[in-house]
Amino acid sequence: MKSKKRLDSGLKGFHVATIPKAPRSIRKAQLKKPDEDICAFELLASLAKKLLQESESSSASSNASGNDHVTIVKDAVKDGHHYECKPLKIEYLDQGTSEVSAVVSESASQICNQKCSLNEFPLVEDDEILERTSKTMDSGFSGKNAGDLKSAIFNSISANENRPSKVELEGGYPNVGKSCYNGMHNKFEEGLETKGLESGDPTELCVTYAALVNSEKDVKLTSCRDPVPFASFSRQRNDVKLGVRDDDDNLVRNTKSSNMSKVYRPMSRIGDRRLRKLLTSRYWKVAPTLKDFELSRAANGVASSAGGHQASLHSKDSNVKFSIKSFRVPETFIEISETATVASLKRTVMDMVTAILGGGIRVGVLLNGKKIRDDNRTLSQSGISSEDNMDSLGFTLEPSSVLAPSPVCSEDPPLMLPSSTPQLVQRSPATPAVDSGIPNSLSDPSPITNLTNRVESNHEAMTSHTVLTDTTAPDSRALVPVPAMDVDALAVVPVNQKIRRSEIAQRRTRRPFSVAEVEALVQAVEELGTGRWRDVKLRSFEHADHRTYVDLKDKWKTLVHTASISPQQRRGEPVPQELLDRVLAAHAYWSQHQAKQQGKNQPGTLKLEAQADRIGVPGM
DNA sequence: TTTAGGG
DNA sequence: CCCTAAA
Structure with missing residues (x-):
């Protein structure tokens, strides 16, 4: 990885005379950028211009992959600067058709320590x-x-990326160059990246400049105007939306101007409980x-x-x-x-x-x-x-x-x-x-x-x-x-x-069992035992889609536990003690009969005993 | 798919 | 409730 220093020096003194109708935002952004950034930017602009020009003339003839309707043109752009550029990577979208065209070339520049970065997240929404x-x-x-x-x-992805809906025009993200949309195509070596949009209007040219950003604090995102990274950007007309x-x-x-706080909203899908937490x-x-x-x-x-x-x-x-x-x-x-x-x-x-x-x-x-x-x-x-x-x-x-x-x-x-x-x-x-x-x-x-x-x-x-x-x-x-x-x-x-x-x-959203449900569950278990949850489900909860037999089993488990602890320790909607008593009775009963109960016990067996228990038979 | 249990 | 090993 080349050092920033090298890049800086390489850019110094290099100026591009004109930037093809770059949006105000860009020009504006330039003013705020550090010198080197400007240089880089200008260089990019220059390259972009060249590329655009070249691509306009060559793109038409370059149609490689037929079926895909994707055109990839490698353009070796040479700029006569001491800053030697490798083929620049340019991508543009051929608007007006349903086909995607992409021209890709490589840019030379080493940018981030991270090898490459991306500087826009095109939102495809229309x-x-x-x-x-x-x-x-x-x-x-x-x-x-x-x-x-x-x-x-x-x-396709690449192509979309080059829509005017990009954000880089708004200032671009230093340190972020959409270089590696994939290790396949790009390789950031020097930190420059240019993209042209074949919109037929030079104004639409998108120039992305990848600032030589070291990963140190200050420089980063300096020129980034409202980095709303994780938002999707879509630029329509002059508005950038996220x-x-x-x-x-x-x-x-x-x-874009909206408050960032809206962007960084915590996920609520987590659920209230967790969210609160x-x-x-x-x-x-x-x-x-x-x-x-x-x-x-x-x-x-x-x-x-x-x-x-x-x-x-x-x-x-x-x-x-x-x-x-x-x-x-x-x-x-x-x-x-x-x-x-x-x-x-x-x-x-x-x-x-x-x-x-x-x-x-x-x-x-x-x-x-x-x-x-x-x-x-x-x-x-x-x-x-x-x-x-x-x-x-x-x-x-x-x-x-x-x-x-x-x-x-x-x-x-x-x-x-x-x-x-x-x-x-x-x-x-x-x-x-x-x-x-x-x-x-x-x-x-x-x-x-x-x-x-x-x-x-x-x-x-x-x-x-x-x-x-x-x-x-x-x-x-x-x-x-x-x-x-x-x-x-x-x-x-x-x-x-x-x-x-x-x-x-x-x-799944939590759905506490109602007393009625508990009752039904207890009833079913008393009759069927604790090892036939599927039957329990079919018997008493067949139409309760949200209650699976696993749920019933789990509920029973908790009921047994609940019945075992003191009322003070219980939470949630109180279950009538009567039901809890039955739970314990049934639990005890089926625990005992577990061994031979396999299919032998007729429904109702427990019921009788359980009731007997309540009437006075010791054992509860 | 169900059971049976741990998480 | 979830996740899974077993059956």
Whole structure:
């Protein structure tokens, strides 16, 4: 990794005469930037301009991957400066079509210690984008394989990223360059990144400048104007909006100027109890959402709908159209001391974002909640054979954190693209294709950071995919950032695994048993015994969908316990002593008859004895 | 899927 | 309530 110093010197003295119609915001931002930043910026602008020009002339002719409708053009841009640039990476979106075009080149610059960073989180929210994002895959299984699919998806992502809806124009995030949207394409070597938007209007040029930000305190985010990292940004016209996904998938949108506090709202999905706990604790919990990544389907008319946002999968003949509406970033948790400053919080979040994306991301394909790891398999081989499988198809954005220096520990599939129905569909008889290897996150276990449990990741992914049916299955991987600075103020505390888990697989809401229910339960157990919960369920709770036989069993367990303790120690709605007595009696009875009771005891047996007990037979 | 228990 | 080993 090159030192900042080198970069600085390299930029010094280099000035770009003009910045093509850069928005005011950019120019404004420039004024506030440190010299070197300006240099960098200008350099970028320059490069961007060049690239734009070149791309305009070359893009048209460059169409490589046919079926994908994705064009990737590598443009070697040479600028005659002592600052030698490697091919710049430019991406632009060809507006007006439903196709996505992407021109990518590499920029030379070393930026962060984190190798790379990302500086925007494009929010794909309008249909317009949706269209652009749609991908048509030659699902005819005619050679396309998992890798191709991922590629396609990825390209879409890249393309979207270059929309004018980006935020970098608003000042950009130093230290954050959307370099590694994936380890595949970019590599930040010098800290420059340029992106052009082929909107036909130079004004739309997006220039991102990646400041040479050392991970030291001051510089970071200096020019960042309102870093609302974990929000989704969408720029329409001149307004930058940010959206933060609320607990219940409510997308809360605020204008950029809105108060940050709205952004950093604690998750309420945790449930009141826990929320309260969190609030009273010494830490704040932040569970930001970067994007939404959704997929919906419109093939069989089966409107997929995982939480309102959907994507559609159309299928024409042998082609399968994947339409990705938006991306959702995994929930991220940050715990920070209450005494930390807002700035610190911002920084922390920013760092985290940077870190998450710093390692680059990649697309994962899930089928029935299981990851398809073998990129070489064809779609059909992987089980993605026809539209009836679309229901079980999902995509994920996951950090390709193979880069050691990543400051955060990222997990498996951080992001998930829930398909509509969680139904498990037949999978290819040929190859269920899972576990083909390919280790996922080789995140570096930084002493403070490695707080995640990799083992759980897959399971969680599945869970969220298959269990959360009516919700936008939020697959979350907690990423715990390491405060690169202000360690004293920023006490980043590991998030409890359980807390994170609950975010994923929503814990059922607590539903205390009513006295009536207890009565019914006792009644049933008296007659059936304590080892036939299924029967108990069928007998007395058949229509109480929220009471599973496990619940009944658990309740009985607690009832026995409750009956055993003094009334003063009991909590919740008081259960009549009479019922508790019966509980104990039944418990005692069935405990004794357990051995031979296997199927022999007729219903009613206990009932008689229990009543006898109450009447006066000793034993209770 | 159910049971049975621990968490 | 959740999670699971066992059956």
